[in-house]
Amino acid sequence: MLLQQIINGVALGSVYALIALGYTMVYGIITLINFAHGEVFMAGAFIGLLLISYFKVNVFVAIVGAMLVCMVLGVLIEFVAYRPLRKSSRLSALISAIGVSIFLSSLALMLFGADAKAFPDTAFPVRQLRVGSADVSTLQLLIIGVSACLMVGLEFIVHKTKIGKAMRATAEDYNTAALMGIDVNRVISFTFALGSALAAAGGVLVGVLFDAVSFNMGLMAGLKAFAAAVLGGIGSIPGAMLGGLLLGISEVFGVAIGYSSYRDAIAFSILVLVLLIKPTGLLGQKIVKKV
């Protein structure tokens, strides 16, 4: 029972973590809460669905395809809606983000209709495996595996490559990074591409897991992933992973002990409690304010 719930929780939590990474990276670099991120996740799910049902590709190709398309989408959103606002107040950028989010979800509503779409059964062969006292479906293994690979890949990019170094420098100090000859616009575009790709992968995985893709799936998933990012300490990449897993596991446990109608409140209650005790999140750095 316990093991079972932990596995369910880790599968759900790793998807939250994938989405949360996009929030946290963008926030780390331009301190913007990218409210359109949940919608990129939704777009990823739809693109995955289209690839699987019309082009009959397997789920891995669908994930890669969705990641590529959403990379372009993410860069485009940044270019159109955020770049012109980089020097104005952060609230205007926030409203702009909300505008993009409304635009994308109503576009999806128009293109795909209001009812949830299901993945074809052939998308991924689901089998139940018995591990100790728990049932693990191959689907959960797929989700955990793909998420883990992507996160390791991200860690590699951020810590071992030149563009990753530029990302970290820009997050540390935007102006100084620019003075050191880093093309900050390129770094920001790259960050959006990276974050959107992860969200798209999360979208396809959630679509296959719940077997439902709908135009409004981005809102709640986005909010929870954002909560996960803040929980772990916004701006911190390991924090987003930790926060996502923690939220996923606690949500699954909350439902398992009989609070299913409070499901959406569980994640946010934990968030509020953690923030009250440790206002910068679990792994966030304390920023000392100076006059």
Added chain:
Amino acid sequence: MGNVLQSLVASIDPYLLQILVNIGIAVVLALGLNVIVGLTGQLSLGHAAFMSIGAFTSALLTIKLGLPFSLNLLLTGSVTALVATAIGFPILRLSGDYLAICTLGFAEIVKVFFLNFEPTNKALGLSVPAVRSAIPMPIYVWALAILAAALVTFIGSSRFGRALKAIREDEIAAEAMGVDVAKYKIQAFALGSFLAGVGGGLYAHFLGYINPSDFGFLKSVDILSMVVLGGLGSVPGSLLGASLLTSAPEFLRFMSQYRMLVYGALLVFLMVFRPMGLLGGVNFRELVLRVLRLRRSGK
């Protein structure tokens, strides 16, 4: 008096009247949020939660106690402000985006609470009986909207308002100047929530039916968009933002299914070309004086 007002309201086209009332309610809500976000600079993403607390409190007061509407709204606003104060104490220590996400989390918790709350019919929602009063509802709404606008204008230029603006500009500097930051933040939060509660009460009685799901994140975002679009800290801005965004879906009705698409694009477009908000940074007193002076010199 009542009869005159009744006939006045009856002479307006019902469809137009409905939009006007919705604008009036939006004005009250936007002004409340403007005190918190615009004057004090504390980003709140949970204004709809206070609106829902107001809506349900006011509905229960009408159903269970049958209070007169004015007393009901006053009590509703006070209850909402009290809840806001209780929540404000712990969460207003947070700053910036942490506060924003905390208010967002709180709003989701309130929504789920009402979805599971027996006295308000859980997820079924609550039917609210119509107001029995000599003064028709639209007049009520607009009188309160004007009152709220006057109140926020007055506050903006008072000692209290100057303290709030000091906190908005630089919290540490304000503290150094002797402004009790924690106290003023909580007072601003309570005042904004009072207006949110009153707005919720009006909403509940005008619509006649309320459901916890109506007060989700999107509602908070709606109100925030009005405030930011109109111009942070500007009372005429809030009026304009509330009127524009409430009537925009009606203007865009001819586009039927493209309506929300255009609405989203419009939001981005307006922000990109007018990041300060439509009336942000416009000083009306100065504008009027300048026009007067121009006239005089023209003569």
